[in-house]
Amino acid sequence: MSRGQEIVNNPFLNKGTAFTEEERKTLNLQGMLPPRVQTLEEQTARVYKEYLTKSNDLEKRVYLMSIFNENRVLFYATFAEHVSEFMPIVYDPTIADSIENYSRMYVNPQNAAFLSINQDDKETIRQSLINAAEGRNIKLLVVTDGEGILGIGDWGTQGIDIPVGKLMVYSAAAGIDPSEVLPVVIDAGTTRKELLEDPLYLGLDQERDYSEKYYDFVDKFVTEAEDLFPNLYLHFEDFGRANAANILDKYKDKYLVFNDDIQGTGIIVLAGVLGGLNISGEKMVDQKYLCFGAGTAGVGIAQRVAEEMVQSGLSEEEAKKRFYMVDKQGLLFDDMPDLTPGQKEFARSRSEFANSEDLTDLLSVVKAVHPTIMVGTSTVHGAFTEDVIKEMAAHTERPIVMPISNPTKLTEATAADVIKWSDGRALVATGIPSAPVEYNGVTYEIGQANNALVYPGIGLGAIAATATKLSDKMISAAAHSLGGIVDPNQPGAAILPPVDQLTEFSQTVANSVAQTAVDEGITRETITDVKAAVEAEKWYPVYKEVK
Ligand SMILES: NC(=O)c1ccc[n+]([C@@H]2O[C@H](COP(=O)([O-])OP(=O)(O)OC[C@H]3O[C@@H](n4cnc5c(N)ncnc54)[C@H](O)[C@@H]3O)[C@@H](O)[C@H]2O)c1
Ligand SMILES: O=C(O)C[C@H](O)C(=O)O
Ligand SMILES: [Mn+2]
Incomplete structure (x- = not known):
């Protein structure tokens, strides 16, 4: 890929229509963008105007996520201008609809790491985290196993929207650098029959694992993540009732971990x-x-x-x-x-x-x-x-x-x-x-x-x-x-x-x-x-x- 293509396809670098004439020249972006150069303010005004045309909350969320997928600065600048209006759209409660429809609506992995309990060797776990992090300096990781999503139960891999959503709120509310975060889902199967019967379901086609293998997997994941990202803040989200407290108690005196x-x-x-x-x-x-x-x-x-x-x-x-x-x-x-x-x-x-x-x-x-x-x-x-x-x-x-x-x-x-x-x-x-x-x-x-x-x-x-x-x-x-x-x-x-x-x-x-x-x-x-x-x-x- 040319350097120009790399930049416009990287949501942490892309500025879209805001690349200046000078940048378009030096970064080989000439001819790759519509001619008018916009300021960030013009871009956020455009995004918000288009957002208002969407007829329901889920559509609004899908639209905002398309901006998120393309250009993180533009997404967060628009979010900052409309915090209380966007919170229920990008986060709870609309995020619940997005999770229930995740596989059907899938377009983009959103820089998340998807771990499978069937690939439980520590090398694969480590390499998956390295691949998703793409050399970024990860300081904050939100992980779920999808079993206790909000109050809507077990959504397996589809639960990944919760780490993605929680991290969006971290960046919007507290200014955590969005290039320093990593959303992770551990797919340990699911108890939800309708997912297993759905040909579109993107998670593992198997019953949720409640054996020792699950705790072994979590342990390998925590150990590898802590080793790879030495200054990590590790946030656990929406684990099931039988596991959440056990996992927190196991790691809370050893690492900087948090169960939300x-x-x-x-x-x-x-x-x-x-x-x-x-x-x-x-x-x-x-x-x-x-x-x-x-x-x-x-x-x-x-x-x-x-x-x-x-x-x-x-x-x-x-x-x-x-x-x-x-x-x-x-x-x-x-x-x-x-x-x-x-x-x-x-x-x-x-x-x-x-x-x-x-x-x-x-x-x-x-x-x-x-x-x-x-x-x-x-x-x-x-x-x-x-x-x-x-x-x-x-x-x-x-x-x-x-x-x-x-x-x-x-x-x-x-x-x-x-x-x-x-x-x-x-x-x-x-x-x-x-x-x-x-x-x-x-x-x-x-x-x-x-x-x-x-x-x-x-x-x-x-x-x-x-x-x-x-x-x-x-x-x-x-x-x-x-x-x-x-x-x-x-x-x-x-x-x-x-x-x-x-x-x-x-x-x-x-x-x-x-x-x-x-x-x-x-x-x-x-x-x-x-x-x-x-x-x-x-x-x-x-x-x-x-x-
Ligand atoms: N507002 C927040 O910040 C926040 C944070 C965490 C969880 N929650 C919400 O709290 C709810 C529970 O989440 P959780 O993670 O504790 O789930 P959980 O499954 O661990 O706990 C739910 C509890 O409710 C009990 N319950 C189910 N039916 C009941 C009934 N008929 N009568 C009495 N108790 C019943 C279950 O047995 C279980 O012990 C979810 O809806 C979640 O969205 C809200
Ligand atoms: O995600 C939320 O809105 C709060 C909480 O973590 C939950 O599980 O309901
Ligand atoms: Mn939660």
């Missing part, structure tokens, strides 16, 4: 709880917490909030007594078979209740427990019914309610309903973006309790600090750093900061995470000026000289 569903979600929900308490004036140690859907996210959040209660003065035992976990069986009791290790930590004793046998549905548990905080991570659409919310609101002045299952079709309630049913008293945040709610003359802003509001800043902070691991203190600092961004005295104030300020508060999160790593002395390099180090790590969507 466990840790990221724990941080954003804790930040929302802190924001809610800031508004209600109540204390953390007085709260009673109900988790509905005690899986990867549900347990991860409960652990984070419990840790916060301990830091607020309770003993670990006292803190755990404030938690009630509800899953398919109803309230979880310690005599139940099949509890996950995380569920066991929080399971209650039957002797605490006169009617423990009856506590098999959410409403009876709410009646028996009178929670002050209720978080939904169950994937059960509509589970927070009018009866449930009214019962909760009857026993607490400002109930904190977060239906955060994704995407839209799985969410436990809408913000508008929760506000109406609680007569405007509930402090609400949702997993997907929600429009403001008008109720009795007050406009309620609804925060988005989605890990996207924190994981980009955490990654940027940890990378900029050259942290050797992600410590509990760094995680806690991230949650606390979001406080103070919202004005709690404003009637109808949100409990979390608005998505249109995503880039600003990602910076705040990054600074505080980096500062904590430096204070703890867990950095590879000596950092004297934390803010400068974070700033130096940031990438901006502007064209650079191509040589």
